[in-house]
Amino acid sequence: MNKLQYMLRLAHIYQSYRAKKIRLGYLPIRLWIEPTDHCNLRCVMCPNKDLPKEKKGFMDLDLFQKIIDEAAAFVFDVHLLHRGESLLHPHFFEMAGYAHGKGIRTKLHTNGTVLDEKKARLIIDSGLDQVSFSFDGYDKETYESIRVNGDFERTVQNIVRFLQIKKEEQSKKPYAILELINFPDSPIKSNSQSQKDFLRHFKDLPLDKIVIKEYHNWAGETGKVPKRRHYSPCTFLWNALIIFWDGSVLPCSQDFFGYYILGNVKESSLAEIWNNDKMLHLRLNHINGHIDEFETCRECDRLWRNKFLGVPKEYLWKFLFRKMP
Numbered sequence: 001m002n003k004l005q006y007m008l009r010l011a012h013i014y015q016s017y018r019a020k021k022i023r024l025g026y027l028p029i030r031l032w033i034e035p036t037d038h039c040n041l042r043c044v045m046c047p048n049k050d051l052p053k054e055k056k057g058f059m060d061l062d063l064f065q066k067i068i069d070e071a072a073a074f075v076f077d078v079h080l081l082h083r084g085e086s087l088l089h090p091h092f093f094e095m096a097g098y099a100h101g102k103g104i105r106t107k108l109h110t111n112g113t114v115l116d117e118k119k120a121r122l123i124i125d126s127g128l129d130q131v132s133f134s135f136d137g138y139d140k141e142t143y144e145s146i147r148v149n150g151d152f153e154r155t156v157q158n159i160v161r162f163l164q165i166k167k168e169e170q171s172k173k174p175y176a177i178l179e180l181i182n183f184p185d186s187p188i189k190s191n192s193q194s195q196k197d198f199l200r201h202f203k204d205l206p207l208d209k210i211v212i213k214e215y216h217n218w219a220g221e222t223g224k225v226p227k228r229r230h231y232s233p234c235t236f237l238w239n240a241l242i243i244f245w246d247g248s249v250l251p252c253s254q255d256f257f258g259y260y261i262l263g264n265v266k267e268s269s270l271a272e273i274w275n276n277d278k279m280l281h282l283r284l285n286h287i288n289g290h291i292d293e294f295e296t297c298r299e300c301d302r303l304w305r306n307k308f309l310g311v312p313k314e315y316l317w318k319f320l321f322r323k324m325p
Contacts, residue, residue, distance in 0.1 A: 001076050001103075009076070017238045022283040023275050024238065027074040031270075032242040032253055033067060034082035035059050035089035041111055042148040043136075045181065047256045048083050056084075059245040061091045063266065067243060068099050070270055077105035077129070082242060083256060087114050093122040100127035108174070109134060111147065112155050112162075120162040124171050132177035132211070133159050138198035156201055163205035177209045178202075231303055233286035237279070241270060249273050251282055255296040 001009070012026050036058045042049040071078065078099050086092055087110055099106045107130040108123070115123075123131060137143035140152035147155075163176060199210075236252040243249050247266040248258055260282065263273040273279065282294065291297040 006076055013239050017233070017235065020233075020287045022280045022287065027271055027274055028239055028241045029074070029076045030078065030240045031067075031071055031075055032079045032082050032240065033059070033064065033095075034084065034243060034245045035064070035080060035086045035092055035095060036245055037082070037084040038088050039083075039085045039111075040088065040113060041085070041150050043111075044146050044148065051083065051257070057245050058089055059247075061094060063247055064091075064095050065098055067265055067270070068102055068104065072102040072104060075104060077107060079107045079109070081107075081109045082244070082253060084245075085111055085114065087119060093119075093126050096123075096126040096128050100129075105129045108132070109179075111135075111150065112158050113147075113150055115158040115162055117161060117165070120158075120165050123162070123174065124166060124169060128174040130177065131162075131174040132179050134179050135159070136181050138192070138194040160201055160205065163202065163207055166206050175208050176206060177211055178207060179211045179213055182212050230305060231289055232305065233283075234297065234300075234303060237283050237286060241274065251279060252296065252300075254300050254302065259295045 009026065009029050013029065016024055016026075037048065037051060037056050038058070039046075039048045068078070080086055080092070080096060080099070086108060089095070096106050096108070106126075106128050108128055109132045112133045112135065135143070135155065136146040137152075143152045143155075144150055159178070166174075166176065234252055240253075241249055241251065241262075242253050242255070243265060244258065247264045249262045249265060249270070250258060250260065251262060260278070262278050263276060265273075268276070285291060285293070286297070291303070297303065
């Protein structure tokens with residue numbers, strides 16, 4: 001999908017969102033596909049540690065390929081992640097390579113703890129377009145208090161070695177991002193000595209961007225419902241779908257525990273699920289502001305953000321410049 005096609009798709013999405021259409025004449029522009037919901041960390045802000053063991057698993061490679069074969073006709077990008085650490089999946093690099101081979105932009109978000117040299121080279125060879133490292137805190141004490149079971153020095157070295165390999169191979173891809181969360185009770189201080197010391201690790205290495213993300217409440221799982229001022233229907237319902245490792249399809253990445261499952265790709269196509277009765281019901285109620293029956297939606301902080309041209313500002317700019325996270 002070239003830039004013109006992408007912009008035309010965005011215009012169609014925006015028009016449908018603003019017109020409050022519930023049955024859409026296009027298919028989603030992006031997917032979140034979860035290779036696994038297993039994770040080796042127990043981060044303080046993440047609900048993953050509360051997932052029951054019987055709910056955890058790994059997506060079959062055949063199922064992943066089935067999804068990609070269908071999605072290649074209409075998606076712009078695929079996020080190869082959701083609730084777990086994707087690099088724990090034994091066939092992750094086959095998945096990334098398969099999606100890349102179908103002409104789909106691929107993105108990975110990883111905690112970096114299992115990123116050894118072999119995996120670093122496989123990431124580059126897979127054609128992955130973007131990798132973001134989730135790393136909180138500029139020092140050992142802060143990092144390990146947030147990223148429980150993580151090792152500060154080892155993880156920093158994993159990321160550094162990945163960037164060194166990327167530099168050695170003179171590879172522009174994947175676009176490398178370091179992400180930190182700005183926790184309300186311990187805000188990140190710019191230009192602090194600890195920040196300067198931390199960033200020296202990446203001097204002269206191809207780290208393309210550092211992002212400080214605002215804390216969100218995982219739809220009430222890890223925080224309070226925000227003050228209600230600027231309501232907007234969830235933009236996800238007009239542009240994306242999320243697929244769990246077992247094939248369950250959901251409308252939004254904030255539904256961590258699968259409260260509102262639209263269907264399953266083992267039984268229905270993505271095209272069928274995109275405009276099925278459950279999705280139409282959800283879009284209609286979002287448009288009317290009737291979200292109390294939806295356990296995830298009524299607790300979510302992402303429905304109450306400032307808007308521009310009727311769209312939450314955060315998503316509008318990212319959409320326009322093809323920089324969706």
